[in-house]
Every structure is written in C-alpha cells, then in structure tokens.
Amino acid sequence: MTVKQTLHRYARLLLVQLRTSLTLAVQYRFDFFLEGVLALLWLGITLVPLMVVFAQRTTVAGWSYPEALVVVGLFSVLKAVLDGAITPSLNHVVDGIRKGTLDFILLKPADAQFLVSTARFDPWRVLDLFGSVAIVLYALRRLHHVPSVWEALTGCALFSVAILLIYSLWILVVSLSFRVVKVDNLSYLFMSIFDAGRWPIHVFKGALRVLFTVVFPLALMTTYPAQALLGHLSLTHALLAGTGGLLFAGCARWIWQRSLQAYTSASS
Amino acid sequence: MKRLLASQAFASVRRLLRAYPSLLRVGLADMLAYRAEFLVWILSMNMPLIMMALWTAVAADGPMGRFGQREFVAYYLGMLIVRILTGSWLVWELTMEIRRGTLAMRLLRPIHPLWAFSAMQLAAVPMRALVISPLIGVLYWVAGASLPMHDPERLAILVASIAGAWVLLFLVMAVIGMLAAYVESALSVFDLWLGAQAILSGFLVPLELMPPWVARLARVLPFRYILGFPVETLIGLESDAVALHELGIQWLFVAGALAMTLLLWRKALQRFAAFGG
Numbered sequence: 001m002t003v004k005q006t007l008h009r010y011a012r013l014l015l016v017q018l019r020t021s022l023t024l025a026v027q028y029r030f031d032f033f034l035e036g037v038l039a040l041l042w043l044g045i046t047l048v049p050l051m052v053v054f055a056q057r058t059t060v061a062g063w064s065y066p067e068a069l070v071v072v073g074l075f076s077v078l079k080a081v082l083d084g085a086i087t088p089s090l091n092h093v094v095d096g097i098r099k100g101t102l103d104f105i106l107l108k109p110a111d112a113q114f115l116v117s118t119a120r121f122d123p124w125r126v127l128d129l130f131g132s133v134a135i136v137l138y139a140l141r142r143l144h145h146v147p148s149v150w151e152a153l154t155g156c157a158l159f160s161v162a163i164l165l166i167y168s169l170w171i172l173v174v175s176l177s178f179r180v181v182k183v184d185n186l187s188y189l190f191m192s193i194f195d196a197g198r199w200p201i202h203v204f205k206g207a208l209r210v211l212f213t214v215v216f217p218l219a220l221m222t223t224y225p226a227q228a229l230l231g232h233l234s235l236t237h238a239l240l241a242g243t244g245g246l247l248f249a250g251c252a253r254w255i256w257q258r259s260l261q262a263y264t265s266a267s268s
Numbered sequence: 269m270k271r272l273l274a275s276q277a278f279a280s281v282r283r284l285l286r287a288y289p290s291l292l293r294v295g296l297a298d299m300l301a302y303r304a305e306f307l308v309w310i311l312s313m314n315m316p317l318i319m320m321a322l323w324t325a326v327a328a329d330g331p332m333g334r335f336g337q338r339e340f341v342a343y344y345l346g347m348l349i350v351r352i353l354t355g356s357w358l359v360w361e362l363t364m365e366i367r368r369g370t371l372a373m374r375l376l377r378p379i380h381p382l383w384a385f386s387a388m389q390l391a392a393v394p395m396r397a398l399v400i401s402p403l404i405g406v407l408y409w410v411a412g413a414s415l416p417m418h419d420p421e422r423l424a425i426l427v428a429s430i431a432g433a434w435v436l437l438f439l440v441m442a443v444i445g446m447l448a449a450y451v452e453s454a455l456s457v458f459d460l461w462l463g464a465q466a467i468l469s470g471f472l473v474p475l476e477l478m479p480p481w482v483a484r485l486a487r488v489l490p491f492r493y494i495l496g497f498p499v500e501t502l503i504g505l506e507s508d509a510v511a512l513h514e515l516g517i518q519w520l521f522v523a524g525a526l527a528m529t530l531l532l533w534r535k536a537l538q539r540f541a542a543f544g545g
Contacts (some may be wrong), residue, residue, distance in 0.1 A: 189312035196318045
C-alpha cells in the first residue's frame with residue numbers, strides 16, 4: 001500500500017469512529033450535555049482562587065491578572081480537548097484491558113494505538129472549548145495585545161505540541177494500566193496533577209518546578225504557549241520546548257509498544 | 269407487642285456489635301489487597317499542595333490578612349490531613365451497586381448495608397493516619413505553637429470535629445448515592461456538590477480571605493463543616509468558644525443529614541426493588 005492509500009484508509013477509519021461516538025452522544029444526550037455544562041461550571045469555580053489572589057495583588061510571580069488569565073484559558077482549552085477526545089478513549093481501553101475485550105481491537109488490521117486513541121469522543125465538550133477560547137480572547141483584549149503573526153504562529157505550534165504532550169502522557173497512563181489493572185484512581189491522579197497546569201509555572205519553586213517542567217511537563221503545555229502568544233518567549237526557549245515535547249511523544253510511543261508486547265490478555 | 273419490638277431492636281444492635289469487628293477486618297483486608305490503588309488515591313489528593321505553592325508565592329510579598337507564608341503552609345497541610353482522614357468512596361460504590369443491582373446481595377444480609385459500607389470506609393482510616401503521620405510531623409515543625417497539643421479541651425473539640433466531618437460527608441454521599449435509584453446521573457449531582465464544596469468549604473481558598481458575604485454564607489451551609497472547620501480548629505484559627513459553638517452547628521448538620529438518609533433510604537429501596545427484580 002502506498003502512503004496515500006494508507007492515509008486515506010485511516011481518515012476513513014477516523015470518520016467511522018467519530019460517527020459511532022456521535023451516535024452515542026446523541027443517544028445519551030442528557031447525560032453528556034449535563035457533563036458539558038458541569039465542566040463549564042467547574043471552569044468558573046476554578047477561576048475563584050485567581051480572582052481572590054488578584055483582588056489583593058497586581059502581580060504574582062511576575063504575572064499580571066490578564067496574563068495569568070491567558071494561561072488559565074489555554075489550560076481550559078487543553079482540558080476540553082482532553083475530556084472531549086482523549087479521556088473517553090482512555091476509559092474505553094482501560095475497560096477493555098480489564099474485561100479482555102482489548103483483544104478484539106488488537107486483532108483488527110489497523111494500528112492498535114490509532115484504534116485505541118480514536119475509540120470514543122465526547123462532542124458536547126465543544127461547549128467548554130468555546131468557553132475557554134472566550135477566556136483567552138477576553139484576556140488578550142484586556143491586555144490590548146494583538147499577537148503578531150510570528151507570536152500567533154509560535155503560540156499555535158507550541159500549543160499543538162502541548163496537545164501531543166497530553167496525549168503522550170495519556171498513552172503512558174494506558175501503558176501503566178497493563179500492569180496496574182484498577183486504573184480508575186490512576187486517571188484521577190493524572191487529572192489531579194494536570195490541574196496544576198492552570199497556574200503559570202513561575203508560581204512553583206524548587207522541586208515542584210523541575211517536576212512540572214521535565215517529568216510531567218505542564219510548563220510546556222500552558223505557560224510556554226501563553227508566553228509565546230504574549231510575546232514573552234525567546235526563540236531558543238520556543239525551540240527547546242518544541243524539541244522537548246516531540247522527544248517526550250517519541251518516548252511515549254516507544255513505551256506503549258513495549259507494554260503492548262508484554263500484554264498477555266485477560267484470558268491467558 | 270412493645271416488648272417484642274424492644275427485644276428485636278436489642279437483638280439487632282447486639283448482632284451489629286458482634287459483626288462490626290469482622291466487617292472492619294474485611295475492610296482492612298480489602299484495602300491491603302488494593303494497596304497500590306490506595307497509594308494512588310493518597311497521591312491524587314495533591315490539590316492542597318498546589319494551592320500551598322500558589323499562596324506561599326503570593327505571601328512572599330507580605331501577608332494577606334492573618335495569613336503569612338507559615339500560616340498558609342499550616343492551613344494547607346491541615347487541609348490535606350483532614351481531607352485524607354475524612355475522605356470516603358461511598359457515593360461511587362453506592363451508585364455502582366445500585367446500577368448493577370449488586371445492592372440486592374447486601375440487602376439479604378441481616379445487617380443494614382450502610383453499616384457495612386461504614387465499616388469498609390472506617391477500616392481504611394488507621395492506614396490513612398499512618399500514611400499521613402509524616403505530614404503531621406511537618407505540621408508540628410511549621411506551626412507547633414498553634415496546635416492543640418497541650419490543650420485537652422481544644423484537642424477534644426478537634427477530634428469531635430474530624431469525626432463529625434467524616435460522618436457528615438459519609439451521610440451526604442449516602443443521600444446523593446441513593447439518588448441513583450431515581451436518576452442516571454447521580455454522580456453528576458455529586459460533581460455539583462464537589463464544586464460548591466471546593467469554594468464554600470475553604471478547600472481552595474481559606475474562607476476568611478474570600479469576600480465577607482461568601483464567608484458569611486459558608487457558615488450557614490454544610491460544606492465548611494466537612495473541611496474548613498476542622499482545619500481551622502486544628503491550626504488554631506478559632507477561639508475555643510467559637511469552635512465549640514460551631515461544633516454544635518456541625519453536629520446539627522449531621523443529625524439533619526442522618527434524618528434525610530434514613531428517609532431517602534426507605535423510599536429509594538422501594539424503587540430499587542423494581543430494578544433488580
């Protein structure tokens with residue numbers, strides 16, 4: 001098969017998977033809708049600490065209120081992507097590992113990681129996506145800052161890396177679930193750490209900052225793209241962040257393949 | 269007739285007392301069997317640490333109200349300790365058992381399922397206390413002078429407030445969990461509760477740093493009595509008199525929640541019968 005044919009085939013597969021998810025979302029529309037609305041509500045709740053802090057201070061760790069709001073907005077966009085396109089699939093595959101139904105996916109004649117990653121979507125999360133983008137736009141407006149073409153480009157590029165990163169972290173969690181079967185708590189842990197991403201990395205000191213830059217690269221996911229949009233990021237930092245992100249993604253893919261080889265299915 | 273009822277009630281209490289230690293042992297064994305999950309659960313309680321990092325960074329430029337860096341560290345350490353000690357999984361277990369119908373098995377046993385659930389949750393508390401003992405050490409190091417170590421009265425209030433917080437959260441989870449007999453999305457209702465609790469219990473931001481009307485509102489709602497109140501008692505933000513007064517309010521909420529639980533339990537069980545057949 002040529003590359004073009006392969007691409008065509010995977011695009012069609014993606015469409016089929018999307019259609020299945022859409023059918024599900026329409027079937028259980030009330031529940032999914034409720035979840036979307038709840039997520040919007042959470043978005044508001046999590047803004048409260050930010051407002052309380054900036055009611056007393058004009059800057060925290062060098063960040064002004066609207067600047068920090070850009071970080072929060074990007075974080076929420078990322079979270080909407082995570083909840084809408086990544087976590088549903090995660091729960092699906094983890095369920096498959098426990099029940100042994102993952103075998104059916106592995107038997108199919110397509111890349112397992114692709115199939116697993118596109119198994120489920122939650123279209124209602126588009127609501128949160130709009131809410132989050134609105135926050136970013138509002139913050140930029142308050143700053144009277146219109147990103148230049150270059151700033152917008154690096155911002156978008158770094159944010160794409162961020163999505164790649166969060167996806168890679170997710171693949172790592174799934175790889176772990178081959179060993180630790182009861183993974184409900186694991187995804188909960190994942191989300192709880194991810195939550196720290198709503199704060200600019202400069203808030204954290206010492207060990208936490210190293211942890212959130214290198215091990216669980218939250219800084220690359222929200223702070224750096226925000227700085228790029230605001231024009232505060234130097235080219236070297238941008239390049240470093242981009243390369244680091246890509247490396248991380250490569251490692252995740254490698255570990256996933258290793259874990260898959262060690263997988264012995266539920267029945268044997 | 270009256271005497272017969274009394275002797276029946278007596279017999280059921282005796283049965284409960286005899287069975288409860290075994291239930292606790294089963295709960296402990298269950299927790300030890302899933303020890304990795306237990307550890308992961310503890311690790312996922314990291315939100316207070318994040319907030320601690322944030323607020324100490326803020327307080328580096330000078331204190332906010334009564335809160336300097338040291339107070340923030342003590343407050344969020346206390347929050348972490350209370351959160352881990354009083355946490356419960358009841359709402360998830362209950363909704364799952366109702367949906368899958370496995371609650372029926374529990375109903376067959378001669379002990380009220382809520383007692384059995386409470387044993388499962390309580391059994392984990394000593395282990396949790398062990399895990400967080402280093403935290404208590406750090407807290408003592410940071411804020412030793414304001415802890416109620418040498419004040420028996422405040423120590424008693426603290427213990428009662430933590431017990432009250434545990435029971436209150438357990439009962440709230442029971443009420444919301446029982447909603448699963450009526451609606452699919454009982455867990456979403458609990459999400460709503462958690463959202464309100466994050467703000468109104470002092471979990472994210474100490475209530476006295478919030479706008480005054482929020483702090484006033486929080487005093488007449490149950491959320492604060494699940495987290496903020498025990499924490500404030502622990503690190504000595506409240507005088508004994510005020511703490512004692514609020515302890516009374518906390519246990520009033522407990523009594524109210526208990527009444528609601530018993531009422532809803534009876535009603536929901538009638539609905540549940542239609543579920544499992």
